[in-house]
Amino acid sequence: MEFTSVDGERHYAAVVRAADDLVVGLDFDGTLAPIVDDPESAHIHPDAPEVLVDLAEQVRAVAVVTGRPARQALALGGLEEVGNEVGEHGRELFVLGQYGNERWTSVERRVISPAPPRGLATLTSELPRLLRRADASEAWIEEKGLAVAVHTRRLEDPEAAYDRLLPLLTDAARAHDLDVEPGKQVIEVRAHGMHKGAAVRRLVEQLEARAVVFGGDDLGDVEAFKAVEELRGQGLPGLLVCSASAEDNPLADLADVVVEGPGGVLDLLRQLTRDIRAGRV
Numbered sequence: 121m122e123f124t125s126v127d128g129e130r131h132y133a134a135v136v137r138a139a140d141d142l143v144v145g146l147d148f149d150g151t152l153a154p155i156v157d158d159p160e161s162a163h164i165h166p167d168a169p170e171v172l173v174d175l176a177e178q179v180r181a182v183a184v185v186t187g188r189p190a191r192q193a194l195a196l197g198g199l200e201e202v203g204n205e206v207g208e209h210g211r212e213l214f215v216l217g218q219y220g221n222e223r224w225t226s227v228e229r230r231v232i233s234p235a236p237p238r239g240l241a242t243l244t245s246e247l248p249r250l251l252r253r254a255d256a257s258e259a260w261i262e263e264k265g266l267a268v269a270v271h272t273r274r275l276e277d278p279e280a281a282y283d284r285l286l287p288l289l290t291d292a293a294r295a296h297d298l299d300v301e302p303g304k305q306v307i308e309v310r311a312h313g314m315h316k317g318a319a320v321r322r323l324v325e326q327l328e329a330r331a332v333v334f335g336g337d338d339l340g341d342v343e344a345f346k347a348v349e350e351l352r353g354q355g356l357p358g359l360l361v362c363s364a365s366a367e368d369n370p371l372a373d374l375a376d377v378v379v380e381g382p383g384g385v386l387d388l389l390r391q392l393t394r395d396i397r398a399g400r401v
């Protein structure tokens with residue numbers, strides 16, 4: 121494993137030693153599932169279920185922390201089945217959907233979700249007009265219940281359409297007292313307040329965890345990275361993993377280790393599991 125931060129190796133060794141109290145948070149798209157053109161056809165890497173189950177057996181908890189609605193992540197990831205196996209080992213799997221606004225656990229077995237933010241329905245109804253103004257009528261609109269996302273990936277010039285849409289969607293979000301969350305060829309509009317950093321902090325507090333690993337690939341994961349850095353500042357061991365691709369890698373400079381996409385993330389998690397086991401012998 122090649123570490124990209126000065127203290128990466130030390131951080132890795134510290135989370136291995138703290139395994140019994142370790143929470144591992146992982147983003148879904150781009151980290152556990154390869155990026156594909158059609159968001160509805162994104163599936164978890166075929167090796168991921170087994171890797172997650174093996175890892176969960178060695179740590180306090182594993183959490184998938186995603187911008188996806190929790191139910192969708194459960195379906196695309198086969199995560200109910202993963203949760204069943206994790207439960208057989210006396211551990212718990214968490215799925216924190218919509219940037220932490222939704223929560224499912226393999227013990228509770230139901231999605232807890234707040235009401236959609238005010239203004240979202242009106243903004244969604246305005247989208248066709250906004251898309252036409254940006255000459256991006258063919259952009260795909262993903263209605264997520266608590267948020268709405270506009271995808272440019274399948275347009276002829278995705279980057280140019282993205283650049284035209286971003287200011288329009290930012291203004292529309294502001295007019296409805298909502299936030300814009302930019303991502304890989306997607307612009308999402310959602311409620312204020314919750315983000316992956318808050319979700320990670322809350323989980324660490326609830327589980328009284330004493331160490332944390334977070335792996336992600338996109339801008340929506342930056343807040344989770346910041347949370348891990350803050351927790352490290354308070355003395356908790358932490359490790360930051362960037363899942364890199366040929367697209368933008370906004371986390372590369374912040375990470376302790378950069379790996380190649382979901383395959384690389386799973387190799388790292390396998391290594392982590394082996395090192396924790398070896399440390400117990």
Ligand SMILES: O=P(O)(O)OC[C@H]1O[C@H](O[C@H]2O[C@H](CO)[C@@H](O)[C@H](O)[C@H]2O)[C@H](O)[C@@H](O)[C@@H]1O
Nearest residue numbers: 148149155156157159162186187188304305306
């Ligand atoms: O937090 P994540 O698990 O990374 O979810 C973030 C968004 O991911 C999805 O979009 C991204 O993946 C698609 C499938 O690979 C890809 O086509 C798209 O370009 C990416 O932005 C998802 O559709 C969004 O709802 C998530 O918020």
